[in-house]
Amino acid sequence: MEAVERRWRPAWPCPARQILSVARRGAGDPTYRVDDAGAHWRGIRAPTGPTALRVWETASSGEVCAEAWGEGAEWVLDQLPQMLGAEDDWSGFEPRHPLLVEARRRHPHWRIGRTGLVMEALVPAIIEQKVTGQEAFMGFRRLVRAHGSRAPGPHPDLWLQPDPQRLVAVPSWDWLRFRVDPARSRAVVAAARVAGSLERLTGLPHPEADRRMRSVPGIGVWTSAETRVRAHGDPDAVSFGDYHVAADIGWALTGEPVDDAGLAVLLREWAGHRYRVQGLLGLAGAHRPRRGPRMSPRGHLPG
Structure with missing residues (x-):
């Protein structure tokens, strides 16, 4: 080839x-x-x-x-x-805060890409809902290797995600074997059944795309944002509902962690570019000091 x-x-x-x-x-x-x-x-x-x-x-x-x-x-x-x-x-974005100014100076060429591919971003985002990254990444790997297919070309171990028809057909026991609980597997299947409509959302304004994406059962604010920033290149798709994002951004900008309500207030001055703030702070490594035990992968699902 x-x-x-x-x-x-x-x-x-x-x-x-x-x-x-x-x-x-x-x-x-x-x-x-x-x-x-x-x-x-x-x-x-x-x-x-x-x-x-x-x-x-x-x-x-x-x-x-x-x-x-x-x-x-x-x-x-x-x-x-x-x-x-x-x-x-980037028009209309002003860093203002010293940490953002410095992050912008250090990463002047960073941009938000846009793949135009919704399901590619949505399926792993659903799998990542409310679990540790370790557990989510393992579940995604297992899903791809069991129900995806090899990519064309010379790479010996490059894979494609399962297509929507295959996702609908994944048996319930496989989802459990992948450590993906029924709530998340149902959301993946619900999305796969309307995959064509979801892919067409990339042509809509970001707020309307968000509204329609969240009309699918099991897709909430966080999952929509994680999908839109990748598939749509939405610079305002901040990850409300994330286990760390609100607290990390609050700590970086004010010295104190905040919750989602506090984050919404804090980011008002960057409306239209709220993910840009999140992304720049991530590039700057601006994370609050971690205290207490880390979340552990759950052990009640079959391996």
Whole structure:
């Protein structure tokens, strides 16, 4: 199988690998690999078919280089600039807070990418609801390896997520084996049954896309935000309901942790760019000191 190639020269020094990595679900994500040369690989179910994408940067020319294999190769390469943040609009954003000013200075080329692929972001977000990252990443890996498929192209261990038809058919005992409880598995199946409608949400204004996404049973504010920031490139999709986000942002900006209500008040001055604040603080490593025991993976689900 021959690769389709593209060389793209962004209008800014694009940190392609940093921007792409938001799609990675843990170090063992079978749909995301990093090879010995430092190139990043993604297994993608494009609208036109299964695809493998390999991306790397060339410092000497300032170009981003990509190769793609499979039926969706042309579509994926056409989407590459928006995946890497070429459409991300910073107008109206003022850092104001010294920590944000410094984060912006240190990461001036960071952008919010937009994949245009809703189910790809939504399924792992649902699996990540209300559990530790360790448990969620394990469940996602098991789902992909059991019900996904190998990506086209030369990578020996790159995978595609299951398609919606396959997700609907996953038996209940498999979900339990993956440590995905019935509430989350029902939400995945509910989303898979309306996958076509969900994919079309990328053409809507962000608030309307949020409203419609949250009309699906089991998809709430947090899951919608985690999906929209990746699939839609929504700069306002802050992760309300997260176990750490509100407390971390509150601590970074005021010296005290806050809850979701406090976070909403705190971020008012950045309306329209609230995820941008979250993202910059994450890049700056602005996390409150952890106290007390960590959340542990639950042991009541079968292994």
